[in-house]
Amino acid sequence: MYNNLGDRKLSMLMDFYELTMANGYFANGMKDDIVYFDMFFRKNPDGAGFSIVAGLAQVIQYIKELKFTDDDIEYLRSKNLFKDEFLKYLKDFKFSGDIYAIPEGTPVFPGEPLLTVRAKTIDAQLIxxxxxLTINHQSLIATKANRIVRAAKGRPIMEFGARRSQGYDGAIYGARAAYIGGVVGTATTLADEVFEVPALGTMAHSWVQMFESEYESFKVYAENYPDSCTLLIDTYNVIKSGIPNAIKVSKEVLEPMGKRLKGVRLDSGDIAYLSKKCRRMLDDADLKDCNIVASNSLDEFIITDLLDQGAKIDSFGVGERLITAKSEPVFGCVYKLVAVERDGEIIPKIKISENEEKITNPGYKKAWRLYDRDTNNPIADVITLSHETIDDSRPYTIFDEIHVWKKKRVTNFYVKNLQVPIFINGECVYESRNIHEIKKYCKNQVDNLWGEVKRFINPHSYYVDLSAELWNCKQNLINQYSFKDHK
Amino acid sequence: MYNNLGDRKLSMLMDFYELTMANGYFANGMKDDIVYFDMFFRKNPDGAGFSIVAGLAQVIQYIKELKFTDDDIEYLRSKNLFKDEFLKYLKDFKFSGDIYAIPEGTPVFPGEPLLTVRAKTIDAQLIxxxxxLTINHQSLIATKANRIVRAAKGRPIMEFGARRSQGYDGAIYGARAAYIGGVVGTATTLADEVFEVPALGTMAHSWVQMFESEYESFKVYAENYPDSCTLLIDTYNVIKSGIPNAIKVSKEVLEPMGKRLKGVRLDSGDIAYLSKKCRRMLDDADLKDCNIVASNSLDEFIITDLLDQGAKIDSFGVGERLITAKSEPVFGCVYKLVAVERDGEIIPKIKISENEEKITNPGYKKAWRLYDRDTNNPIADVITLSHETIDDSRPYTIFDEIHVWKKKRVTNFYVKNLQVPIFINGECVYESRNIHEIKKYCKNQVDNLWGEVKRFINPHSYYVDLSAELWNCKQNLINQYSFKDHK
Structure with a gap:
C-alpha cells in the first residue's frame, strides 16, 4: 500500500539557511541549547472570521522519518560550507524534542500558537x-473547502481540481484537506486509494464526442453504469439535446432495467437559468429524483449567488478555485523563536517590528478555549504562559490587548487546552484520528461557532486575548527593546 | 540519488472519470480506436503577452513509469464498477501512443497546441x-518567474517560497520551473540536490535572536562563513543597529581575515527608503562592494516600483508571490479531443460552446513559428493541419481568425515547427536538455520576442493564426453543428 509520505525523501526539503544556521550553532557550541518556537498566522484568508488547521498527520510522519542519507551528506559536503563534525552529527540525526499542536480540523484564529516546538537549536531549526509548508498548505485548502461547503447549505461538494493544482501533492494532500474541510469526495483517484477520500467521476466531453451521437454516448454509459449514471449534458446544447437525450436514455435503457437516472451535470453556460429549465424538464418526465450537478468555476461566492437566484442544483463540483484557494492562495503561518532556556530557566524572546501586528507573543505558552456551559459555543481563546492555568470554576476576565479597557467577565464556562502533546523527547505520543473522524470533528466544531464569526464578508472578530501575566511579559520586553542600545 | 518522480507512485493520480470512461471504451470494443488530443491554454496569466511552457521532463518520466500495481488493481476492483477483463488489461498496461510537444522554456501563446497526443482511446484518456497537472503547474511558475526576473532588469532573483507553497511538489518542481523562468537559485535545498537548481541561504531572524546581541550573532556568522557572509539586518532596527553592527563585523572580523562583507538583507520596512540609506552608510564605510538584498512580499510590480523610486537593491529574494503565482495561481491548460481515426482516415472533432473562445481548433495539427530572417524575432505563429507545410522561400499570408480582412503578408522569414516528437509508439524519442540549457534557451527565446509583447500591462497580442485550410475545416464543422439535430 502507498505509504503516504513514506517512499518520499523529504528530509532535505528545507530552506538552505536552516543548514547554515544549524552548522553555525554546532560550531559555536550551541547545539544542545533548548529553544522554543511557535507556529501561528496573522490573518485569516479571504477576510474570514476563522480558519481550519490541517496537516498534522503529515507533520508527524515527516518528523518520524526525518533522517539524512549518505547521498544527502555527500551533497552537503560538496557545498564546502559545512564542518565535517557537523555532517557527522547530521548523519545520525533524529529529532529529539517536544511538539505540541492543535488537532486537525479545529477552527483556529490569528495569533494563537497552532504548534509549539521545544527542542535543541538544530532540531527546532531544521524542521x-x-x-x-505542511500546515500552511493543508490549512489553506481545508479553510477554503469549509467556506465552499458552508455556502452550499447542505448540498454536497465534490473536489475536482487535480489538473489545475500546484504540483502532485497539491492534488493529493489538497484532496485530503478539502475532505477535512467538508467536501464529500474528490475526483482524484490516488487520494481515495491513499487517504480514503471517496473518489467519484463519470464522463468528460471527450466521451460524448467519441461517439457518433450524444444519445449513443449516453446509452453506452448507462448500459455500463446503470447504478451510478450521471450524464454530462452540455457538450452540444443542454436544452435542445442534452436533457432530451438524457431523458430518452432513462426511459429506454435505465427504467426497463429497473434503474433510475442518478444525475445530469452542467459544466458551462448560465447555470442558474439552465438548472431551472432542466429541473422542469426532468420533473415533467417523472425524473424528480434525478440530481442536477453543476461544475463551472465555482467558489463560495458564486454558489451563494446561484442559490440566492433559486438555481435548482443538488450538488456542486468545484475545481481550481478550491484546489488552489484561488482568491487567496497563501496561508501565512510563520515560525518564530519565542524563548530560550539558560540554565534551566525559560527566557522569553520577542521579535519587534515597526508593524505592530508583526510583534510576536513571547514565552513558552498555552492556548485555551473557553466554552459556554449551556450552548458549547466557544466564547474566547486565551493565551497564557505555560505555567498558568485557567480555573473554570470561577469567573475569568478577558481584555483586549490594544484597547485594554475593553474587558469581558466570562462566567458559566468550561475551558480546554487547545494544544495536545504530539512528540515528547522525540517520541510520538499522539495517535491521529482517522480522516473521517477528523472531518466529523471539524463539522461539529464549526457548527458550534457563533454564526457572526462565520459570515463570509465582514465577520465578527473572535476574541483571542492574552492573560494578564503574558501581556505584562510582552510589554516589558517591548519597553526593554525600545530603550536598548543594540550592541 | 533521488530519482525525481521515480520513487513516487503517481499512476493513480488521475481523475476517476478517466477510469470509468476507459472501462466504458473497453467494454464497448473501442479500446483500439485511435484518437487525437491537444493540450492548449486560452489566456496568459496576469494579462501577459506570452507564457513559458515547462514540465515536459516530468511528463516524459511519468509516461515511462506509468503502470498499475496489484494494489492499484485490487483497489479498483473494490469499487465494483470495473469489468474483470478491463482490470486485467490495466494490469499489463503500458502507454503505446505518440506524443509531440513544444520544448520546455519556449515562449508560447494562447490557442496553440503545447502538446498533442495520438493514441488509443484508453491511453489518451488515462494520462x-x-x-x-504537470504542464499547468510548471508553466504557471516558469511564467511568473520570468515576469519577476524581467522586472528586476538584470538583478538576480532568488526563489524563497517553499514554506508558503501548495504542497511539497509545489516547492520542489516550483523551484525547478522558477529556475527555467530565470531565477538564479532557490532556498529549497532538495531542488538543488535533485535538479541542480543552486540553493543558497544565510540566516533567519531566529539566528539573530538566539544570541545575546545582534553584534554577537553577526560576528559568529562571519567567523563561520567568511566567504559568503550576508547578514540579516532588520531584526531590531536597520539604521540604528543592523547596519552599524554589519559594518563593525566587516571591520573587526572579515577585513582582518582579508575577506569582504558580501551582503546585507532587508526583510521588512520601507525597502526603497531603507536601501538608499543603507547604501550610503555602506559606501561611507568603504563597503561599496557589499550587496543589498531585499525580500518582503515582492513581485514584478513591486520590484518595478522600487527600482523606479531608485531603491538601491542588488538582488531580490521572492517568496509566496512567486511560488504560488499569487496574483493568478492557475494556468488554464485544457486537454481536448480534436480528431478520431476511422478506417485510417483522420476525422476532425470540434467542441462547440456558447462562449466562442471556448470553441476548439479541430483536427490533427502542427504549430509553426515564423521568424524574421534579419532579427530572428518571431513574427507570428501559424497552426495548420498536420499534412500542410509552410514554405519559407515564398511570402506567406496570415489573417485574423475572426476579422478575416485583417491580413499580413510575411516576407523574408524562416519557419520552425514548434512541436517535436517526444514518444512514438510508446517509445521515448526525445532527450531533454539539462536544466541549465533549458534556462539559457528560455532567456534567449524571450530576448528575441518583440518588446511590445513583453509589457506587463496591456501588452501587444502576438499573432497566432490558422492556415486557410484549418480555418475552413473549423468553419465547416461549426456550421454542421449549428444546423444539426442532435439525436
Whole structure:
C-alpha cells in the first residue's frame, strides 16, 4: 500500500539557511541549547472570521522519518560550507524534542500558537520549512473547502481540481484537506486509494464526442453504469439535446432495467437559468429524483449567488478555485523563536517590528478555549504562559490587548487546552484520528461557532486575548527593546 | 540519488472519470480506436503577452513509469464498477501512443497546441490529469518567474517560497520551473540536490535572536562563513543597529581575515527608503562592494516600483508571490479531443460552446513559428493541419481568425515547427536538455520576442493564426453543428 509520505525523501526539503544556521550553532557550541518556537498566522484568508488547521498527520510522519542519507551528506559536503563534525552529527540525526499542536480540523484564529516546538537549536531549526509548508498548505485548502461547503447549505461538494493544482501533492494532500474541510469526495483517484477520500467521476466531453451521437454516448454509459449514471449534458446544447437525450436514455435503457437516472451535470453556460429549465424538464418526465450537478468555476461566492437566484442544483463540483484557494492562495503561518532556556530557566524572546501586528507573543505558552456551559459555543481563546492555568470554576476576565479597557467577565464556562502533546523527547505520543473522524470533528466544531464569526464578508472578530501575566511579559520586553542600545 | 518522480507512485493520480470512461471504451470494443488530443491554454496569466511552457521532463518520466500495481488493481476492483477483463488489461498496461510537444522554456501563446497526443482511446484518456497537472503547474511558475526576473532588469532573483507553497511538489518542481523562468537559485535545498537548481541561504531572524546581541550573532556568522557572509539586518532596527553592527563585523572580523562583507538583507520596512540609506552608510564605510538584498512580499510590480523610486537593491529574494503565482495561481491548460481515426482516415472533432473562445481548433495539427530572417524575432505563429507545410522561400499570408480582412503578408522569414516528437509508439524519442540549457534557451527565446509583447500591462497580442485550410475545416464543422439535430 502507498505509504503516504513514506517512499518520499523529504528530509532535505528545507530552506538552505536552516543548514547554515544549524552548522553555525554546532560550531559555536550551541547545539544542545533548548529553544522554543511557535507556529501561528496573522490573518485569516479571504477576510474570514476563522480558519481550519490541517496537516498534522503529515507533520508527524515527516518528523518520524526525518533522517539524512549518505547521498544527502555527500551533497552537503560538496557545498564546502559545512564542518565535517557537523555532517557527522547530521548523519545520525533524529529529532529529539517536544511538539505540541492543535488537532486537525479545529477552527483556529490569528495569533494563537497552532504548534509549539521545544527542542535543541538544530532540531527546532531544521524542521521549520516542512512544518510550515505542511500546515500552511493543508490549512489553506481545508479553510477554503469549509467556506465552499458552508455556502452550499447542505448540498454536497465534490473536489475536482487535480489538473489545475500546484504540483502532485497539491492534488493529493489538497484532496485530503478539502475532505477535512467538508467536501464529500474528490475526483482524484490516488487520494481515495491513499487517504480514503471517496473518489467519484463519470464522463468528460471527450466521451460524448467519441461517439457518433450524444444519445449513443449516453446509452453506452448507462448500459455500463446503470447504478451510478450521471450524464454530462452540455457538450452540444443542454436544452435542445442534452436533457432530451438524457431523458430518452432513462426511459429506454435505465427504467426497463429497473434503474433510475442518478444525475445530469452542467459544466458551462448560465447555470442558474439552465438548472431551472432542466429541473422542469426532468420533473415533467417523472425524473424528480434525478440530481442536477453543476461544475463551472465555482467558489463560495458564486454558489451563494446561484442559490440566492433559486438555481435548482443538488450538488456542486468545484475545481481550481478550491484546489488552489484561488482568491487567496497563501496561508501565512510563520515560525518564530519565542524563548530560550539558560540554565534551566525559560527566557522569553520577542521579535519587534515597526508593524505592530508583526510583534510576536513571547514565552513558552498555552492556548485555551473557553466554552459556554449551556450552548458549547466557544466564547474566547486565551493565551497564557505555560505555567498558568485557567480555573473554570470561577469567573475569568478577558481584555483586549490594544484597547485594554475593553474587558469581558466570562462566567458559566468550561475551558480546554487547545494544544495536545504530539512528540515528547522525540517520541510520538499522539495517535491521529482517522480522516473521517477528523472531518466529523471539524463539522461539529464549526457548527458550534457563533454564526457572526462565520459570515463570509465582514465577520465578527473572535476574541483571542492574552492573560494578564503574558501581556505584562510582552510589554516589558517591548519597553526593554525600545530603550536598548543594540550592541 | 533521488530519482525525481521515480520513487513516487503517481499512476493513480488521475481523475476517476478517466477510469470509468476507459472501462466504458473497453467494454464497448473501442479500446483500439485511435484518437487525437491537444493540450492548449486560452489566456496568459496576469494579462501577459506570452507564457513559458515547462514540465515536459516530468511528463516524459511519468509516461515511462506509468503502470498499475496489484494494489492499484485490487483497489479498483473494490469499487465494483470495473469489468474483470478491463482490470486485467490495466494490469499489463503500458502507454503505446505518440506524443509531440513544444520544448520546455519556449515562449508560447494562447490557442496553440503545447502538446498533442495520438493514441488509443484508453491511453489518451488515462494520462489526461497528469499531463495537465504537470504542464499547468510548471508553466504557471516558469511564467511568473520570468515576469519577476524581467522586472528586476538584470538583478538576480532568488526563489524563497517553499514554506508558503501548495504542497511539497509545489516547492520542489516550483523551484525547478522558477529556475527555467530565470531565477538564479532557490532556498529549497532538495531542488538543488535533485535538479541542480543552486540553493543558497544565510540566516533567519531566529539566528539573530538566539544570541545575546545582534553584534554577537553577526560576528559568529562571519567567523563561520567568511566567504559568503550576508547578514540579516532588520531584526531590531536597520539604521540604528543592523547596519552599524554589519559594518563593525566587516571591520573587526572579515577585513582582518582579508575577506569582504558580501551582503546585507532587508526583510521588512520601507525597502526603497531603507536601501538608499543603507547604501550610503555602506559606501561611507568603504563597503561599496557589499550587496543589498531585499525580500518582503515582492513581485514584478513591486520590484518595478522600487527600482523606479531608485531603491538601491542588488538582488531580490521572492517568496509566496512567486511560488504560488499569487496574483493568478492557475494556468488554464485544457486537454481536448480534436480528431478520431476511422478506417485510417483522420476525422476532425470540434467542441462547440456558447462562449466562442471556448470553441476548439479541430483536427490533427502542427504549430509553426515564423521568424524574421534579419532579427530572428518571431513574427507570428501559424497552426495548420498536420499534412500542410509552410514554405519559407515564398511570402506567406496570415489573417485574423475572426476579422478575416485583417491580413499580413510575411516576407523574408524562416519557419520552425514548434512541436517535436517526444514518444512514438510508446517509445521515448526525445532527450531533454539539462536544466541549465533549458534556462539559457528560455532567456534567449524571450530576448528575441518583440518588446511590445513583453509589457506587463496591456501588452501587444502576438499573432497566432490558422492556415486557410484549418480555418475552413473549423468553419465547416461549426456550421454542421449549428444546423444539426442532435439525436
Amino acid at each position: 521549520e520549512t516542512m512544518l510550515l | 489526461e490529469t497528469m499531463l495537465l
